[in-house]
Structures are given as C-alpha cells and as structure tokens.
Amino acid sequence: MSIMSWNARGMRNKGIVRTLKDAAFKFRPGIIFLSETKKKKCYLKKIKMKIKVDYSFYVDPIGIAGGLALWWLHEVSMVILNSGKNFIDTKVSVCGEEDWFLTFIYGPPYANEKQVFWESLASLRSNRSEKWCVIGDSNMVTRPEEKIGGAPFDASSAKWFYDFMDTFCLLELPLKGGTFTWSNQRSEDEAILEKLDRILISLEWSISFPKAIGILDATIASDHALIFLILKGMSKRFRKDFKFEAKWVLEDGCTDNVQDGWHSVNDSNRIWSFEKKLSQTRKKTKAMEKVEKW
Numbered sequence: 001m002s003i004m005s006w007n008a009r010g011m012r013n014k015g016i017v018r019t020l021k022d023a024a025f026k027f028r029p030g031i032i033f034l035s036e037t038k039k040k041k042c043y044l045k046k047i048k049m050k051i052k053v054d055y056s057f058y059v060d061p062i063g064i065a066g067g068l069a070l071w072w073l074h075e076v077s078m079v080i081l082n083s084g085k086n087f088i089d090t091k092v093s094v095c096g097e098e099d100w101f102l103t104f105i106y107g108p109p110y111a112n113e114k115q116v117f118w119e120s121l122a123s124l125r126s127n128r129s130e131k132w133c134v135i136g137d138s139n140m141v142t143r144p145e146e147k148i149g150g151a152p153f154d155a156s157s158a159k160w161f162y163d164f165m166d167t168f169c170l171l172e173l174p175l176k177g178g179t180f181t182w183s184n185q186r187s188e189d190e191a192i193l194e195k196l197d198r199i200l201i202s203l204e205w206s207i208s209f210p211k212a213i214g215i216l217d218a219t220i221a222s223d224h225a226l227i228f229l230i231l232k233g234m235s236k237r238f239r240k241d242f243k244f245e246a247k248w249v250l251e252d253g254c255t256d257n258v259q260d261g262w263h264s265v266n267d268s269n270r271i272w273s274f275e276k277k278l279s280q281t282r283k284k285t286k287a288m289e290k291v292e293k294w
Contacts, residue, residue: 001076001094001231004029005104005197007137007182007224010038011047015221020051023217027228030073030094035106035137037067044069059083068106082124086117087136089124094231100131100205107139107196111157114140118160128168131208134200135229146195148180171206173199173229177216181225197227257284 004023008016011034023029032053037044041058048056053071057080061067066085072078075095082089088104103124108117125132140161144153164170175181181197184190199214206212211233217226261281 001030002027003031003033003102003135003229003231004226005033005035005135005137005229006226007035007106007197007222009036009222009224011044012038013221017047017050019219019221019226020047023226023228024051027215027217027230029228030076031078031092031102032069032071033088033104033136034069034071035067035104037061037069038064039067041069057083057088059085059088066106068104070104084120087121098131098208100133100208101125103132103134105134105136105138107137109139114157115160118164122164122167125168128202129204130202131205132168132170132202133205133229134170135198135227137196137224138198139196141194141196146179147193149190149192150184150194165200168202170200170202173201173212173214175199175214175216175227178218178225181216181227183223185223197224199227199229254285257281260284 004027006023010016020032024032032051034044038061040060041056044058045056048069048071051071054074055072055078057070059066059068062085068083068085068088070080070088070090077093077096079091080088081091081101086106086108090102090104091099092102093099101124103121105121108114121134138161140158141147141153142158142161147153165172175197180193180195182194184192186192197216201209201212209231211231213230213233215228215230217228219226258281261284264280
C-alpha cells in the first residue's frame with residue numbers, strides 16, 4: 001500500500017483532478033492527503049467521488065487560505081485523534097496489522113508561527129518509543145543544499161524543526177526521483193527550487209517497515225511535487241512509466257504522429273491543455289510501439 005501527500009495549491013482546475021486520477025492509477029494509494037485545498041468539504045466531496053475513495057476527513061480553509069483533506073480506502077482502519085489548520089493526527093492499521101501513528105502536516109509559511117507549530121506537533125506524542133510517521137509539506141528548508149535561488153538559507157529558521165526531530169529521534173526518509181519538491185515555476189535567473197515536502201519516521205516505525213521507500217513525482221498542476229510513501233517497497237502492480245524510444249524517430253510517420261497528438265487539443269486552460277497534449281502525443285507514439293512488437 002502507498003500513502004500520497006500533495007500540496008495541491010487550490011483544487012480549482014481540471015489539471016488537479018487529472019493529476020489525482022493519474023496518481024491513483026499509477027501508485028494506488030490507500031491514503032491521500034491534500035493540503036492547501038482552499039476549498040470547503042462540500043466542494044471536495046465531489047472530487048473524492050471521482051477518485052473513488054471510501055472515507056474522508058476535512059479541515060476547512062480560513063477564508064481562501066489553507067484547508068486540508070484526508071481520504072482513505074476501506075482496507076485502512078483510521079482513527080482521527082486530533083486536527084488543526086496545519087495538521088491531522090491519526091492512528092492507522094492496514095489490513096488488520098498493528099496500529100501506528102500517522103500525522104499529516106501543512107507547515108505554516110510565516111516565520112512567527114513555526115515555533116508554535118513544531119512545539120504543538122511534539123505535544124501529540126507522549127514518548128519517543130512509539131511507531132510514528134509524519135508526512136506532508138513542512139514549509140521549511142533545513143539545509144543549504146535543499147535550496148537553489150532566492151534569499152540565502154537561514155539556519156535559524158530550522159531550529160524548531162531540528163528540536164522536534166531530536167525530541168523523538170526521528171529520521172527523514174529519502175525521496176527517490178529528485179531533490180526539490182517545490183518550484184516557483186519561473187525560468188533561468190528567477191528560478192527558485194526548494195525541498196519542503198518530507199517523510200519523517202521513528203526508529204520503531206522503520207523496524208516495522210524496513211522496505212519502505214519515499215518517491216517524488218513532479219507535476220505541472222501545482223508548484224509542489226506529489227510525494228508517496230510505499231510501505232513495503234515497489235511492486236509490479238505499479239504502472240510502468242512511458243518512455244519515448246529514440247529509435248522511433250526513424251520510423252515512417254513518427255513526425256506526423258507527434259504533430260497529430262500535439263495539435264489535437266485546443267483548451268483555454270493552459271495547464272490542462274499542456275497535460276492533454278502530452279497525453280495524446282503519448283498515445284500516438286505508443287501505437288508505434290505496438291506496431292513494432294507485431
């Protein structure tokens with residue numbers, strides 16, 4: 001089973017829904033956590049039905065800021081222990097296995113709120129020997145190598161994060177697929193890249209899930225990448241990513257197929273249009289792969 005976390009930056013366009021559907025098909029997450037939804041639960045329930053998950057819990061935004069959504073399938077036993085505008089704390093059990101704590105976070109973006117946030121997060125657990133996993137957008141750069149561009153790294157801003165990690169002897173699970181989980185989506189000299197989204201685990205949790213891996217999956221639908229926690233390692237169930245074969249350019253009709261796929265979509269929404277263009281072009285080129293195998 002996998003757990004997905006994504007700062008969707010507002011659930012307002014078709015690209016967001018399409019990305020969720022693609023992620024659900026590719027990684028088959030049993031739990032989906034969305035932060036910065038900027039929408040109330042009455043709206044998010046409609047999207048939940050399209051993704052086909054069973055249960056849900058919501059923290060409504062304050063005005064148009066923030067907002068959290070937590071969705072999960074029936075094979076996951078989940079109890080909501082506590083929640084606030086920046087977190088949802090739960091106890092979970094998957095397929096009847098032993099319970100463990102799972103906390104979803106959306107760290108505050110403002111410096112004057114960070115200390116209170118990390119201290120309140122620490123108050124959720126009574127001791128450091130519990131099986132605990134924390135996943136989500138920390139909204140914090142913790143080392144110089146986690147940032148490219150923009151203002152210089154400020155080590156003092158990470159103090160409360162490290163205090164929290166030390167208190168509970170937590171480890172950070174590396175993310176396969178890239179280093180940076182957030183981009184300001186600008187180019188060249190104006191580009192800023194940061195690692196903000198994280199998976200933190202206790203030693204006891206890592207002993208229970210020794211094959212667990214974290215995966216980063218970039219998307220243009222949000223300025224944040226999706227992150228996945230695969231509890232028991234990769235499985236053959238996951239869909240194989242599409243890769244363009246260089247040898248296809250030698251095939252008759254390759255150029256026509258790419259042009260047909262790219263020009264088959266004309267949508268006013270630039271993000272949605274771009275994703276559809278890629279999808280249609282992929283279908284056209286995959287057709288060449290089938291012909292080649294035949």
